[in-house]
Each structure stands twice: as structure tokens, then as C-alpha cells.
Amino acid sequence: MILKRFFIVFILTFTLLRLNAQSKFIECEQDLNIQFEALKIASDDSVKLSISQKIMGDLKAVLRKKGSFNYPFNLINNLGKVTSPDEQVRIFSWNYTLVNGEYRYFALCLKKDGRKNRLFELQQNLKVEESMVTKLSSDQWLGALYYQIVPFKYNKKSMYLLLGWDGNKDRTSKKVIETLGFSKTGDPEFGFPVINWRGKRLSRVIFEYSKQAQMQLKYHERANCIVFDHLSPSEPRYINQFEYYGPDFSYDALELNNGIWNLVEEYDMKNLN
Template sequence: MRRSLVFVPLLLILTHSFAQHTDESSNLKRLSMYQDSLVTLGNIMINNENELERQNANTMFVKTLVSALKTPNSFLFQFDSVKSASILNSPDNRFRIISWHVMNEDGSYRFYGAIQLNTGGPLKLFPLVDYSPLLQHPEDSVTDNRKWYGAQYYKIIRVTGDKSYYVLLGWKGYTVNSTKKVIEVLSFKNDKPQFGMQVFGTSRHDRIIFQYTRQASMLLKYVPEDDLIVFDHLSPPDEKSKKDPETYGPDLSYDGYKLINGRWKYVDNLDMRNVPDGHDSDITDPKKQAIQDRSSIQNNN
């Protein structure tokens, strides 16, 4: 009798373990299938010459991504094969942010994204709605996920202290003539995302926005060894162009923001010889990738 009593719980444990393993295997297979679909749709979003086809692919991409993220334990799946979107985990693994762009016919861009919280349970997802055209003063605006200053992010920096927040570095294709890059600030209020915060020295800006000619590329990177965000100093080609940011470009000098007591102090004229790995070789500017993929698009460096 005692042997039977011991055997029954053991059988239940083994059965539960097998069922759990089967569920995990099934979820992994499902996520892999979703990933294959996202890869195909992403290629159409970037490569197709027809704007309507790109937009239709994007619509399906959004629906497929949401379905994939509803799969149990989806937060643990990296979607490594999906190159059309940037997928970044926060340093503390609290969330991940997914962002991507679709090029419009006129050479401008619209951005899409979502923030997935690491709940360990049911999906908690915040869609990011690109509100850029309606933000009259984007540098001085605190917004939520429904009024997002769209960008495709490539770096997350966690800042802890009295005010804990995250800094996002992002690329923002803008018009046929100019490009933007962004230093964004993300925080959470009542577990909901909030964008923008006045943490940049004595400036009242909630985010930092750079605009420059589309013919140039701009360095914007984080140097963790020095708690420093480094960027190209942008200048006009001549005095007459001072009021035209579309003409600005790097002038071979560098400025930055140094993290001191939870705030970013502006530092000019940085000596790049003292900054490790001055240019990021591992960051692929999505604009440049789009140029490579869509070879018929001209003047898109």
C-alpha cells in the first residue's frame, strides 16, 4: 500500500513535467514559425518598390508580431532572424522595446514599435504610435506611448538613483533631404511608459534631437567605461546656411553628455583619442541598410 501511495505522486510529477516540456516545445515551434513570417514580411517592408505593398506588409507584420508575443514565455524568445526591426532588452531585463520604420513614397519615414514588459505571465504590451508630425515642440514634450516621437533605437542605457530612467539612442529618418538622431528618455509611471525628462544639464529639453543632411552620417554612441554619450558636432557648410539644419554635417569635432549624479552634463570639444572605440562598428544605421536593400533609392547615404 505504501509503495502505491509513493508511486502515484511520482507519476503525477512525471506527467506534469512531460506536459510542461511538451508545451514549451510547442511554444518554441510556434514562435519559430511566427519568426519566419516576420522575416518574410520585414523583407517586403524594406525591399518592395511599391509603397502600398510596403504598408500592407507592415500591417501584417504588426498583427503577426502581436500574435507571436501572446505566446507563453515569448519574452525569452529573441527573434534574432528578424533584421527589419530593432529588438532591445533593457539592461535590467525589465522590458524590451521593438522598433522599426517604413519608408514613404516621398522619402520620409513612419516609425512603429512596442514595449513588452517582462511579466513572467500574461502579455503586457504597449504599442508605440508615431505622433511626430503633430508634435510642435518635440524637444520640450513629455508624452506617453500614444504620442511617441518615433525612432528606431539601437541602444538602451539604464540610469539608477533618485530618478531611475532609461536613455534610448535612436535613428530617425526624416525627409528626402535630412536625417535625425535622438537621445530619448524613457521612464515608467504606474507601470506605464513615459517619454521625455529634463535630465540634460541646465537645459530644459526633455529629449535631444539632432538634424543633419541626408548625405552625411552622424556618430551617436554610448561609451560605458566613461558614462559618456558621444556625438559628432554638427555645423553648417557656410554662414548663409546657419538657419537650415538640412545642410548641417559633422565638422570633425565631438561633443558629449557625461553622466554625473543622475544627470547628463554637456561637454564640448572631446578628445576622441581618449574615448574607447570612437566609432561603433557593430551598429548598422538602418537608413544605410535600407539603401543597400533598396538600391534604386538614390541620395540616401
């Protein structure tokens, strides 16, 4: 009987502590959600930047709390949240649009390190040339909203492919396949040459297409491949004028083999069944 009472008290205490911890997260979520709503209706570029900087500081404080990695943060609207299937990496991202139609991006990367978590700010660097063959640090980030993380091994090292969207400018959008790894000191690094693309080794792939079009880019776990629309200009005379590019009803894919993602052109979608 005494043991049973002790067990009940223990369960109640544990439950109360857990609810108290969650209530702290809920309060933070509500505050952040108010800020995101303010960001959505702001019309001045400088005000949007100021709000985003405040969000960055407050979100950092929340993510440093114990239990943040597994907390869903579902109450916050307009905040991208994606977790790797191996539950080692979590990325939070958001953006806003400038008056001239360009986009600005903000992100935080939460990485498990043993029993602790490490938090990194990804800083969009507009001075960095957008290249498919360069290696970049967290303060040279190109910027995107990530919606899928694909873990894989390269030379026995854990790495990730990030699938993302970039609103780019007023006439074109972009989809991105980015490579992410971590240095010996644990810092995030982008741009590892693990994509075999038409005889070249790429560090990332950037697709640009018409604002009026929609492009599919998705990882299919069952087939262990990334499938995406093949983009073509609406007419041959518009080659390399990406505001005229869109899906042509064919598909390409990246298939993983020994740590390298290999391009497969004219991919048969029946392979996904």
C-alpha cells in the first residue's frame, strides 16, 4: 500500500513538473505568435527587420530551454519547423518580403550533441555569390524555407540534404537542394560535393522557375530518392530566361549510392509504387 501511494505521488509530481514546463513554452509561443502576426502586417522594410531581429532573440531564448528539441511549437503561425528523421537536427525558419519583391530569410538550427543541444543561427549573407559548387559556413547561408531533411552517410559521416523553397524576386521562385554537415567542432557547414550531376560534382542544386508555376521537389522514403519536376522554357527562344520556365510533365531524380546522390534523368514515376 505504501509503495502504491509513493508511486501515485511520483506520477503526479512528474506530471505537474511536465505541465509546468509546457506552460512556460506555451507562454513563449503566444508571445512569438504575436510578433509573427505583427511581421505579417508590417509594411515598412526597416520595421520588418526590427521585428525579425526581436523574434530571433526571443526564439533563441526559447530553444535554449530544456525540452525544446521535442516540443512541437504548433501554436506559432508562419514559423517553419522541420526535424530530421534521425531526430538529430531541427531547423526553424521564417522570412519576409521587401517592398521591392525580394525575400529575406532567418533560421536557427538545433543539433543534438550527446545529452545536450547546440543552437546555431543561420545568417543570410547577400554578399555571397549563389554558386552550386562552394562550401559555406553558417554566416554565409544563402537563405530558404526548409520543408524536408534527408539524413544519409558520406564517408561514414552523418550528413543531410535540405529541401527548401525561396521566393526569390517578383518574377521567379526557386527550389533548393542543399547539403548540410557538421565540422569537427560541431559547427554547421553547407555545400559538400556529394551530388553527381551530368558529370559534375555539385554541392547544391538551385532550380529557378516562373512565379506562376509550381515545382515538385520531394524525398520519397520508400524508394530512397528525391524526385522533382524537370523544368523547361515555354518556348525555345526563352532558354535561360527563367521567368518562362516551368514543369514539362517529365521528372528527374537523385538516387543515393555509396554516399553520393546521382542524377537520374527522365525518372519513371512507376518506381515509386
